[in-house]
Amino acid sequence: MKIGSPVPHKKARIEIIPLIDIMFFLLASFMMVSLSMIKLQSIKVDLPTATARGREVKPDIFNLAINKLGDVYVGEERKTLTELYSILTNKVQANTNLPVYITGDKDASHGAVISVLDWVRRAGVQKVAFAISPAEERKP
Numbered sequence: 415m416k417i418g419s420p421v422p423h424k425k426a427r428i429e430i431i432p433l434i435d436i437m438f439f440l441l442a443s444f445m446m447v448s449l450s451m452i453k454l455q456s457i458k459v460d461l462p463t464a465t466a467r468g469r470e471v472k473p474d475i476f477n478l479a480i481n482k483l484g485d486v487y488v489g490e491e492r493k494t495l496t497e498l499y500s501i502l503t504n505k506v507q508a509n510t511n512l513p514v515y516i517t518g519d520k521d522a523s524h525g526a527v528i529s530v531l532d533w534v535r536r537a538g539v540q541k542v543a544f545a546i547s548p549a550e551e552r553k554p
Contacts, residue, residue: 476505478534480518484526495533502537510538517545 478498479487486493488501505512514534518527534542 475513475515476502476539478514478516478530480516480522480526480530482519482521484523484529486530495529498530499533499537502534502539506538511541512539513541513543514539515543515545 477489481487486495486498488498493501502512502514516527516530516534531542
C-alpha cells in the first residue's frame with residue numbers, strides 16, 4: 415500500500431536559459447584568451463619600389479597640379495580655387511563618376527594640398543588620387 419506524503423510532489427526541471435548564458439560566457443572567455451595567446455611576429459622589410467612609370471595623362475581623368483607656392487594649375491593654366499570649383503562642378507554634372515588626379519610638388523605645403531582636396535570634394539568628386547613619383551634606384 416502506498417502512503418501519500420502531505421507535501422505535494424513536484425517534478426524536477428532543468429532550466430535551459432541560465433545554461434545558455436553560461437555557455438555564451440564560456441565561449442566569449444575562450445575567444446578572448448585564444449586571441450591573447452596569438453603572438454604576431456613580423457619582420458621589417460624594405461619593400462621594392464616600382465621603376466616603370468605609367469602614362470600620367472589619361473583622357474578620362476581630370477588632372478590638377480599644385481606647385482610649391484600653392485598655385486593650382488589645370489593643364490597649363492593657373493586657376494583660383496573658386497574657378498577650379500566651377501570647372502569641377504560642370505565636369506561632375508557631365509560625368510558623375512569623374513576621377514581627379516592631383517599632382518603636387520614635393521615642396522608644396524600640406525595646407526595647400528588639403529585646401530585643393532577640400533574644394534574638389536565640395537564639387538562632388540568621389541574619386542581622387544594623388545600622384546607620386548617612383549623612388550630612384552638604390553645602389554648597393
